[in-house]
Amino acid sequence: MRQPDGSSSMLTTRVDAMLGWVRKNSLWPLPFGTACCAIEFMSVVSAHYDLARFGAEVVRFSPRQADLMIVAGTITDKMAPAVKRIYDQMAEPKYVISMGACACTGGFYRAYHVVQGVDEFIPVDVYVPGCPPTPEALMHGIIKLQEMIQNGETKYDRLKHPEPDRTASAG
């Protein structure tokens, strides 16, 4: 709902906040695990680290049922079309965590068959460094994403509500 002067009303912000609160506590991850990081991801969802404590343990391998894609491992040029298609198949709102050095930047594989960062073709919300990251680091990444969802700072939010173009109005 909009005010006559164009600003948002109280009601809209509260719905946003409530939606954010709901979404951040019910993330359903799709682990796109390809390599070593996938093994650490298994640790995160296993008994010892137990991702359920942060409301993100419902791991789904179908993109139709998931809203958080965790790219865990090296993405090669051969795999890239599959990653892109699976990302496209996910329903909105959707978020991406890039787990590990390879998914973030290609890592130490500066090579002829390796994508130099998965953000070459899909938008990434949180980059988790490490080779592989410790389970604590991935959990930190998920908590960070939850904050971003609450505050409306994810790539998805920015796409839906682009900031007004300040440079144009200033001119």
Added chain:
Amino acid sequence: MTVSSTQSLTERHPLADAFPGDGVETIGNDADGHTVLAVDRSHLLEILRQLRDDDRFRCDFLSDICGVDYPDRQQRFDVVYHLANLDSGERYRVKVAVDEDDAVLPSAYGVWKAADWFEREVWDMFGVRFEGHPNLKRILTHEAFHGHPLRKDYDPGQRWLLTEKDIMTPEWAREEQLDDQHMESQVLNLGPSHPATHGTLRTVLRLEGENIVKAESEIGYLHRCFEKMSETHGWQQVIPYTDRLNYCSSMINGVGYALAVENMLGIEAPPRAQVVRVILSELSRIMDHAVCLGANLVDLGALTNFWYFFQIREEIYGLLESCAGGRLTVSYARIGGLAHDVPADFEEQVRRLLDYIPPFVADVDKLITRNRIFRDRTEGIGVLSPEEAVAWGWTGPCLRACGVPYDVRKAHPYMGYEQYEFDVPVATTGDTYARYLVRMEEIRQSLRIIRQAIDNLPGGPVITDDHHVALPPKEKVYTEMESLIWHFKLIFEGIKVPPGDAYHFTEGANGELGYYIVSDGSGTPYRIKVRPPCFALYQAYPHILEGLLVPDAIAILGSLNIIAGELDR
């Protein structure tokens, strides 16, 4: 270029009489006792056949085929075949040189089925064609790739983009089924992203109802260019890359690589380092089997066991982290020993693990070994006869499940394995259930080895004092001129491995993990070829599938333990 492709050759080699024709150019032995033959291309196939069939050789096992590029030589490429007689333990290396303009060889697929994917890899990486190969096309790189990346003149960073329209579909999968009687016939893509493919495996299936009538596996979805990367790094810098081959048991790969280079340098790690390597390698083997069995059981619907096995892994991670700093990719081995000594409470931690692990294994044993559902789904499923398994180049637990008692630790002991008492578990049925049983027993045998090793953990240094190889201690670098010079030279120039080539192999968690190393005497490797056990295991997979059901495909895949990092490198 100082690399020589043949070495220590003699005219009067005892086996020279076996080859009366002019097909064998030279024959000799390398430092490890492996017989090296240089063969003329026109006689290659008949000599390979002779090596398999002649009673003097009986090479039933083809472990690897790889290429080496020498751009300055007139005959640019060497193709190297690694053969073995599993009964006598004799090893053979056959080299054949080919020109760049006429890079064609006869395919050895008719001699050993194992040649199938290895030849495709040589074609993909070097552009050497194999005439008579049933399905010669790219294997590791993608369909829109140009050039052959392991040629020395290929830029390591040159990428090619793949779009959806170029994605491979086998010819037979594109054919429409015209027969109206086959309404239920369809093509199913199992992977590359599928919950049961554990990573990046893809198999295209032709189904009649639920029966698989044809299958083809496509790999390379995790081809991270390990071999090209190792040519652009120093000898020690390769170790972190080896960790990421079989990342479920990274310590074993690093140790295998360090042993291979130490073998070429003619040095040995100190006794303490050897024993620590054994302990951590065996713990890694347990970890690897735990994740294999755990994941396999999840795919068959037995989730509980996965939590039990992962708890074992967590505890072992704790020990590895306190030794090396990393949980999964440890980078703890060094050429000449270990990165640094183990923590003060190492022995205590290992003994705690020895008590901690068995109850979890016993729990799974109780839940699964006599479980009717599990046995119905695995017994008699995915059977391979011992002859076929050897022909496909199988090694490790999967080969032993077929009844062949080949274990590198027993057949060619290294790192002091001959001192330990342990059994090599062998099953006879060769099915999915047998592979489960063998892995369970290997966990127990590994614990046995660790128990003996920790009782006899020697003191002393953990890295060699040869300053051509290992950095001198820091306090000496600061106080002694000579040590400072050694430090400087090692950092700037790296280890100098003497020119030549060698094949060294160890028992990885999945089987024979071999490193074929070519050195030109400089500070970086000239060529490192990994012989990944998974590669040979997985090439038989589509052939096993034909005639089975889709659920069987899942059960078999899990029991083979295909690790993409090692498969695709």
